[in-house]
Amino acid sequence: MTAPRAVLAGVFTAVLATVFTAVPAAVGAAPAHAAGYRYWSFWERDGDRWTYATQGPGTLRPEDGDVLGFRFAVSEDSAEADKPRGTGDFEEICGGAEAGEGGKRIALSVDFGTRADAPGGEEPPRGRTECARVPGDGTAADALAAVLKPLRYNSDSLLCAIAGYPRTGCGEQVSDPAAKTADASGGSAAPEDTAASEDGGPSAGLVGGGAVVAVLAAAAVWQARRRRS
Incomplete structure (x- = not known):
C-alpha cells in the first residue's frame, strides 16, 4: 500500500497548496476600501x-x-x-x-x-x-x-x-472616504456591501470554504485507506 499512500499524500499536499494560493487571490480580487x-x-x-x-x-x-x-x-x-x-x-x-x-x-x-x-x-x-x-x-x-x-x-x-x-x-x-462624491441631494455615496466581489461573483469566504471542504474530503479518504491497510 506504499504507492497508493504516496499518491494520496501527493493529492492532499496539492489540495492544500490550492487553498493557500487561491484564497489570498480571491481576497485580493475584492475591492479594497478603507473605512x-x-x-x-x-x-x-x-x-x-x-x-x-x-x-x-x-x-x-x-x-x-x-x-x-x-x-x-x-x-x-x-x-x-x-x-x-x-x-x-x-x-x-x-x-x-x-x-x-x-x-x-x-x-x-x-x-x-x-x-x-x-x-x-x-x-x-x-x-x-x-x-x-x-x-x-x-x-x-x-x-x-x-x-x-x-x-x-x-x-x-x-x-x-x-x-x-x-x-x-x-x-x-x-465605506470609502476617498470617493466622497456628492449626489443630487448633497449626500455622499452609500456604504458599499462588501459581502460579494465587485463582479457579483462569490465572496472570498465561499471560495475558501469550498477549498477547505475539498481538503477535508481528501484527508478522510486517506485516513480510511490507512485503516484498511
Missing part, C-alpha cells in the same frame, strides 16, 4: 496652523485669546482629517471684545464641510466664526454652547451636531 467616519473633528490654532486637538471639547480648557476650530467631514483618522478652512485669526474673530471680570474670550472657527461630506438630504451651512465669552474655568464645549446652539451629543459624549447640523447621524461609518 472612514463622518464626524466633527476638533482643532487648536498653533501660530499660523491648525493642529488636531489631543483632548475633547468637554475636557479642554482653553485660555483667553485661544482659537479653536471644528470641521465636519468624512475621514479615516486624525492624520487624514480635513482641517477647518479659513485663517482663524483671533483679532478678526473677537475684535475689541472684552473678556469681562473672571472671564475669557475664545475664538471659534466652524467649518460645516462640503456637500460631498454631508449626510443624504442635508445641505451644509456656510462656515461661521464666533467669539465666545465664558467663565475662566470654561471648556471648549462651554464656548460652543455659548454661541452655536443647538448642540447634539450621543450617549458616549461624542459631539454630533453644531448649530443643529447635521440633523441626524453621529460618527457613522462610510
Whole structure:
C-alpha cells in the first residue's frame, strides 16, 4: 500500500497548496476600501496652523485669546482629517471684545464641510466664526454652547451636531472616504456591501470554504485507506 499512500499524500499536499494560493487571490480580487467616519473633528490654532486637538471639547480648557476650530467631514483618522478652512485669526474673530471680570474670550472657527461630506438630504451651512465669552474655568464645549446652539451629543459624549447640523447621524461609518462624491441631494455615496466581489461573483469566504471542504474530503479518504491497510 506504499504507492497508493504516496499518491494520496501527493493529492492532499496539492489540495492544500490550492487553498493557500487561491484564497489570498480571491481576497485580493475584492475591492479594497478603507473605512472612514463622518464626524466633527476638533482643532487648536498653533501660530499660523491648525493642529488636531489631543483632548475633547468637554475636557479642554482653553485660555483667553485661544482659537479653536471644528470641521465636519468624512475621514479615516486624525492624520487624514480635513482641517477647518479659513485663517482663524483671533483679532478678526473677537475684535475689541472684552473678556469681562473672571472671564475669557475664545475664538471659534466652524467649518460645516462640503456637500460631498454631508449626510443624504442635508445641505451644509456656510462656515461661521464666533467669539465666545465664558467663565475662566470654561471648556471648549462651554464656548460652543455659548454661541452655536443647538448642540447634539450621543450617549458616549461624542459631539454630533453644531448649530443643529447635521440633523441626524453621529460618527457613522462610510465605506470609502476617498470617493466622497456628492449626489443630487448633497449626500455622499452609500456604504458599499462588501459581502460579494465587485463582479457579483462569490465572496472570498465561499471560495475558501469550498477549498477547505475539498481538503477535508481528501484527508478522510486517506485516513480510511490507512485503516484498511
